[in-house]
Amino acid sequence: MxxxxxxxxxxxxxxxxxxxxxxxxxxxxxxxxxxxxxxxxxxxxxxxxxxxxxxNGKDAIVSAVALDGFSELAAHLSRARHGADPGQGLRAVCRAYLEFATDRPALYQAMFILPTDLKFASAETPAPLRAAFDEFVSCFRPDNTRRELFAEVIWSALHGMAVLSDSGRIPADGQEERLDFLIARIADTPTKPTSP
Incomplete structure (x- = not known):
């Protein structure tokens, strides 16, 4: 060149x-x-x-902003996880996620609310999005064969908490109690599926 x-x-x-x-x-x-x-x-x-x-239009711009946001989110979650006391990685990542959503509402909207062409949970998932998700996965023990499922449930619950709190549908001052409840329930979940 x-x-x-x-x-x-x-x-x-x-x-x-x-x-x-x-x-x-x-x-x-x-x-x-x-x-x-x-x-x-x-x-x-x-x-x-x-x-x-x-x-090619506003949706493509939103997608590009969202992709930048996932890079920021992955770095933010990684710093939280690595800076946490032993055994507190999941709590630190969850808290960091909620802080990110609260501190950057327009960016969070681009990442999770507005239409984008970003592919989630597929072979075409962009690396920054996967890196953010992997921060949740890394909070669970490597021998947990359902780490990704646990990470999906945590992420889903946090997203619901962030959106509902932002819209005033649940009180913002209850976030810590909800976070305690969520982490306690996930931590007490068996790591192997139970047979019927």
């Missing part, structure tokens, strides 16, 4: 990230309804055709 081609690729990657960052900032300050290609073009000082050369 020539030096000119490499420079163009760097410039394209920079523009791509600039659009993602602008979309996220706009969503965080005014909500996702405010994120339009016209507003983004004004904000990043490129024409709408330049935006469309990077993204």
């Amino acid at each position: 020539s030096a000119i081609s490499e420079r163009r690729e760097r410039e394209r990657a920079h523009r791509h990230q600039l659009i993602i960052t602008a979309a996220r900032e706009l969503a965080e300050s005014e909500g996702w309804e405010a994120v339009t290609t016209r507003r983004l073009a004004e904000r990043v000082e490129y024409s709408q055709p330049v935006l469309y050369s990077h993204f």
Whole structure:
């Protein structure tokens, strides 16, 4: 690849990230309804055709923001798990997840609420999404043959707690008690399926 081609690729990657960052900032300050290609073009000082050369519409931009979010979430959960006292990894990861959802509501919406083309639980699952999920899986003992199931249940419950709390449908001040209950129930669950 020539030096000119490499420079163009760097410039394209920079523009791509600039659009993602602008979309996220706009969503965080005014909500996702405010994120339009016209507003983004004004904000990043490129024409709408330049935006469309990077993204095929708003859903693609939301997907790119979500993918960045999963990278952040994976790093956030990893720091929590590795910084936890022995035996407290699951609690630390769960708490970190809820904090992430509360502190970054627009990003969380892009990741879990708004339509995206990201594939969950499949061979095409992007690495950042898998890395975030694996932080939950890593909280369970390696000899637990149902680690992924436990991680799915925990993640599902936390997502419900985050969304219901954010919408005011459950009181935010009950999060710790709900978290205690969830972790106690999962920790007491047998690691092998019981036969009927």
